[in-house]
Amino acid sequence: MSDIPNSSFNCSDDEAHHYDHFLGPLYFEPWGIEVAGRIDPATVSVALEIAAGTGRVTRHIRKKIMPSAKLIASDINADMLAEAKKKLAHLDIGWQIIDAQDLPFDDNSIDLVVCCFGYMFVPDKHKAFSEVYRVLKPGGTFIFTTWDKLEYNKVSYVSRLVAEKYLKNPLPESYNLAVSMSDKAIIRGQLENVGFSKILNETIEQFSICPTAKETAAGLVEGGFVFKEIRQHYPEWMDEVKIELEKKLSEKYGAEPMIAPMSAIINQAWK
Template identity: 40%
Template structure:
């Protein structure tokens, strides 16, 4: 179904490895640093991370939070967690497979719940936000980020346009539909309100210049390290190399040869449990 969210299997196979190798340094690392800085300022005593992926935020938190502060890092995809665990952290972290829609934790267990670029994938945002609020202690903070619109993330926009040229009758729109499809403040605030967050909600825009050593690196990152790969291969199981080549050519035409730089932009949302 065109509007379906990715299943846990969507991030299986080589996608987890390519995600970590290419996408983490390309687009996720600077936002992990930003979230970790915000969490450190809160001085939490217990942290839950949902949709932890391959653990880029988890590693930042493990390196910066006191050793006595427990960190539980969860994801719906066991292959992503397995890859995160294979990388490791500087001190023990509790890794646990969990669905953000049905968190297996007691009420009021954490004073920070953090989610990096996962909220866009929740099938029912209000239900997931209700769960985040439930496991927070009164006065606790729910901190998450989402990608801004596609045109403010120029590498993803360029790759999406290249795929539209390759598949003009049925272009794969994963990047526009899911990662870059949940950025409207009013829509997010409404879901948080329905999830029980009745206090003030803060929205920040964080813009970064992403640097890659080549257009090819960006093409591999998006075409092979995200669920866009599944949409490409669903149209033609043999076409992934050609699709990657076309994306690389489009990126090179727009951004040049050698190392390339492009704007990426996200929204960072802070909500507090107020009883």
């Protein structure tokens, strides 16, 4: 993984809390607003969110759809879902641990399926997309996001460059999974292969915003995935790494606040 986050990674309770408290607003909040803005509430009586993580996008979906509509928020990771459930306990949401490759719903039973930044990590994408097509009602909507190339997501790109300076060996290929679905033509083909014919793919730019570059650097180095190898093997380097990352981010995107471009693909398909 790059330091662009995965909403369904294996984590502890503390990691889930850090993920929501820090990575949530830095990476996910703008996309929750963007995706919710594309939902037509008049068409939704049952909605399913896949890879809901800690519920950053879930909250925006719940507010956008009608109060009478049912929302099921799911993730494969129990700790992430527990964090979301605790935070959003006041909202009418059904929570389920679900594998995106095996949706436990009847054919033609759901009006809307949403997934923000989850499918890059699903091993069998054909099966996962087939499952969405199966459970959607005729005319139902599928909205999902995937990260654009790493170099267009500047906080993550700078983090990767800094981390690699401190590692003796190259990062495993798995660290590139987060940015493995940036080709719109491939995504369109995957959706067509399972039956979707009306498809829209858009590249959208947003901004990662944090009050200070120092806070960004501390949050990423202490809990970001690309720095995990350094934390585990060279903990004595952590203060130096934070200083180096803060310096690079400040120079490029401002010390206070830090505002850096990020980019994602928003994919929409209709059954």
